[in-house]
Amino acid sequence: MSLSTKTYPSLSTNTYPPLEQLLEQARRRIEVTAPELAEARTRRSEVAEILRNEFTGCRVYCNGSIAHGDALTPLVDVDLGIVIPDPGHRYGPGKRGPSELKERAAEALRTGLREKYGDLRIEVKGRKRSILIRFRDPLRPGWEDFTADVIVAIDNPYARGLYIPRWDSWDRSDPETHTSLVLDAIEKTDKTYSRTIRLLKHWARQYDKPALCSWHIKALALGCLTRPTSLLTALEIWFDYAIAELNQRDTPDPAHVGPDIKTPDNDRRAAIRRLEKARDTLHEAISLEQDGWGVLAHEALANFFGDPDMLPRPERAKVIGQHAARLRARRRPDHRAAAAVALVPARPAVRSWAP
Template sequence: MHQSIPATNEIALVRSGSKRTLLQVLKDARERIQVNDDELDEARRRRDLLAGTLKSEFGADSRTYVNGSIAHGDALTPLTDIDLGVVVPNSDGSYGPYGRGPAELQERAAAAIRTAHKEEFPNLRVFVGGRKRSVYVSFGDPVDPNVADFSADVIVALDCWTGSGLWIPHYDNWDRSDPESHTGLVRDAAKRSEYNYSRTVRLLKHWARRHSKPLCSWNIKALGLDSLTDSMNQLDGMLAWFDYAIGDLSWRETPDPADVAGAISIPGDRAELVTKLSKARDKLADAISFEKDGYHVLAVEALASFFNDKDMLPPPETKAVTAQQLQRTADMRAARTSRVTVGDRPQTRNRTPTRSWAP
């Protein structure tokens, strides 16, 4: 069982003399990994360009949808891709699991994108085939100058006539999923939590990115739908997410929140994932406890160790960490000594001397 950690809203920095709380440190770190408005605007513009092209290609009865980090409000910098889909009319059932595969529709989408956008993006390349789900669009022109390219994953989908959701490509066949509902669920969670959900998910995605991606972004978001429902701050939010994720993944893979597709797969062993999450949770809990006890330098050092990214959250100087570790050790020793009072010592009775024999 995990040790209960108090809410962090009113934790003061007693010994550091600093006016910056751990929450302020975390806010600064979060702002370093979020995408700037210019990048977002350009990414959305390109997404809208592709959506318009797909709509024109597949007709008035088709519809497009958005998915992924930009649509969900949790994109990280550097921004490298967008996600969107087009739902193609299929009234005669020509396509689908009992009809033709997705290749023909994907080729149509790819050809339309090449024709419509090659002039604006001379280095545009569009790939079909050999991919699990998407038509891959490489713009050959990044929105972030620090990366080499910007891309789009385009899904060609069909309405599922046997239930809710869509049929989406799975190589040469089709899988059932519901990306439209997924986006709706995420956006609702963000609003209900006063956007703590989105901010916390962004931090958790960055943690995963710095720790070999032990679970995918969608799994992080799906677990957050049940654990990030309140308007808590991001320290408490991350702790709540870890507690929920550890408990849930201890006995199952995460179910599809839309109850359409199968469970969300994880890239490795589930028991090993739970162990990794538990260790990360303990580092986060240490940071919160250190601040509660007034050891701000140790709190920041623990939080920096948790994220493992010096550019996002630089750790304190080693000298300052060592000094506060020594101070904490001295404080703990003094506290133990002060607990040993007269009342704690073994008690003895007053004895009246007696003879061991009678005259």
């Protein structure tokens, strides 16, 4: 989506607060709103109810950004799955594929949603896994159409997890455990996990082809964001961990059921280069703040996200002025040290060990 279509609350650029405060302001600007969530959940519930009526005894699970607590604004899609009873074990690898179940679910959804949404479109053919519902009814005027991805699944009778569609056959997966792991991480980190994921997902959006999909970002975060931290620290931890992991291997399924999570086009080197470049920009911002150059740190953090609506850049005149001051300070180390002392707020002494 182009930046011109985004609408965020205003953010004053009269002052240049610490990077952590800038991140807090930025993540609030991209956080999904209560009205968006309410409408999306209403549509998700409508889809779920139709499927429950069609497949007696099924269970519905929710996944994706709403279920995981990291949805961004504007909210334009929702994800859910239905696990269909298969007491006769007629479906699964080496047996019947998912096409029959997907077509049946799609027809039920067409019939059940048409009265309210009219000219909606439901796509099945040519889709690897999900049924795609195009409501043709955006949540707000001027936004993209709102969609829903519906996965038709069956229980795996022989091992943990589910069988989910892969074209005309099946893959193993465990999306219910994925959601459980994410929610547990949010609780253990006092929401640092979900807030950091929001920032990372938005960072990835600046590229036409993100280095990692949203689930890949979350899966890597499950391995490194395990306690409450500041957002700035969490971003540092994630980038360092993600780069180290991808340098070794594809990312294992956190539920230890499905296949490894791969990078786009299975090109890990390209993904790593993108992550390294972003990490370097983030480290530059942190270093500038530590050295007392707050305006330049702000500029570097804005460069990191590449979205002036989400994180406005500082005034150009102030950036130029601090660049000049920094150049002068480099020629006079004593002046640079004095500038750093004057510009960085004093921090209380913290003991890193216990007696």
